[in-house]
Amino acid sequence: MVPLDSKIEQKIYSLYVLEELLKPEGFVIGSNWDYDNGHFDLKIDDKGIYYYLRIPFYAVAGSLDYPGVTVRLEKPFLLAHQYQGENDVEGPMPGTAGSLINQFQTPIDPDADVPDEYIAIGKELVQKIESLILPID
Incomplete structure (x- = not known):
């Protein structure tokens, strides 16, 4: 994990507004959100190792399962997950069965190193996100 300094840290916004700004840029709300916190x-990249830019957020007014929730953004960071090249099942598993196994595969390294080139990309992405979000302050 590589923390990235950002001017969006500790800023408070409507989650709906953030979704409207970030989803067109390719961000999704991570699947392991809770009622009071989550992340974009x-x-x-996904060439053997999956590299992500993550922006955590916490509910400050309301909860994430209700419309109109307001959230506070936290420090963005880069993370890398290295997955197994093959799954445990012998032979190819096409269709739904194969995708279910691949989808829930456990990373062999959930905190792999992040090379400098991806850190540079992450910093550029944070600047782009700042240019989208900060004007709505």
């Missing part, structure tokens, strides 16, 4: 994820 952007997959940067």
